[in-house]
Amino acid sequence: MRTTQTQYRSSGLFAALGAFLASSASALAAGLGQPEPWQMDRQIQVTENGRDIHAFEVGLHWLSFGISVFVLGLLVYCIYRFNEKANPKPSKTTHNTMIEVAWTIVPVLILVAVAIPSFRLLRTQLSDPKADVLVKVTGHAWYWSYEYPAVENGGGFTFDANLDEEKAPKLLNVDNEMVVPVNKIVKLQVTAADVMHSWAMPAFGFKIDAIPGRLNQFWFNADREGVYHGQCSELCGTRHAYMPITVRVVSDAAYAQWLVEGKTKFARIDDGAKFADSRR
The missing domain is CATH 1.10.287.90 (Helix Hairpins)
Known part of the structure; x- marks a missing residue:
């Protein structure tokens, strides 16, 4: 009888521990790539x-x-x-x-x-490591545009990313997400078309200014798939607060498929003509 009670207690303990770990994991996943209410620490870093x-x-x-x-x-x-x-x-x-x-x-x-x-x-x-993916980012009043150069399996297109007020989290989602592969070095070339903006992604641990007439460059390597949200971090006008950034990090296969689909979905650009630097 004592053995049975001990087994029940042990099983109950493990069940409670499992439920706690599952809830912690779900909470961790829910907070990935976006701010949380009353958050004091940085977002979960994926670089x-x-x-x-x-x-x-x-x-x-x-x-x-x-x-x-x-x-x-x-x-x-x-x-x-x-x-x-x-x-x-x-x-x-x-x-x-x-x-x-x-x-x-x-x-x-x-x-x-x-x-x-x-x-x-x-x-x-x-540092300037050899990049696997090159993306040109341009800040506008008040939205972002992204240009992907042509590669073997796709690319060669540009698209705009505007605020999508219907999606959650509120004021952090866009109609067209920037998509990059996981565990790859992504090099950004950032500029602006009108006034100063700033491309900031808290989960990646950096931000970079977008300045008219100047091309700034930065890189990151996200090691976890997911959707990550940022915002313009330079006061740029009346709709500065409505200029979000959304980056979706996907597998290599999903990224290759997205590049192929993008050639028909988005506007085409001159092959690499607007890029100041190759991926080296």
Whole structure:
């Protein structure tokens, strides 16, 4: 009888644990690629560079917290140790060489410790790896357009992405999504046709300015399939808040099929004429 009760308890425990893990997984999937109510942390990062930025940011928060606690402790100690009641006769000390050296060297060491991973991140972001996919992004007032060069199995077309107010999440969906393959290096060439915009994708860990007359370049490698939402991050006019970005990351087979369908669905462009750089 005891064995049976133990088995029931064990099975109940495992069932509860399984339900918790399933609910956690569904909640994680629901929050993938979009903001959540009362969210304090970054979105789930699906690029290696985004995860490195998140880890660096967490380290900076803990460093700032430690410094704040240390300074608070010094203030409390000074208030207690050097108040008028504890020191009726004031000290005439004018300086302390060791303390002055310490408060010069320690901040320098902290800044060097922060600079090393910071420069490493910048080097990764500004590197120019060989791209598998090249997309030209143009910001307009107030929508985005995307151009895909012609490749062996499709491409050679352009399309506009406007806000779709009927889709959820509200104000974050577009009528035509940007589609890229998973685990591939995607290089973006970003510009603007009228005023300054900014192409921002929180789940990828970056944003890049779209400036008229200038072609900025960036890259990313999304390692998880899904739909990811971003927005223009440069105040660009009356409908700035209605200029979302939607990127769908799909398998290689689905991406190849989408390229073929895009040749008939979207407007064609001159083969590569509008691209300032090849995929190298």
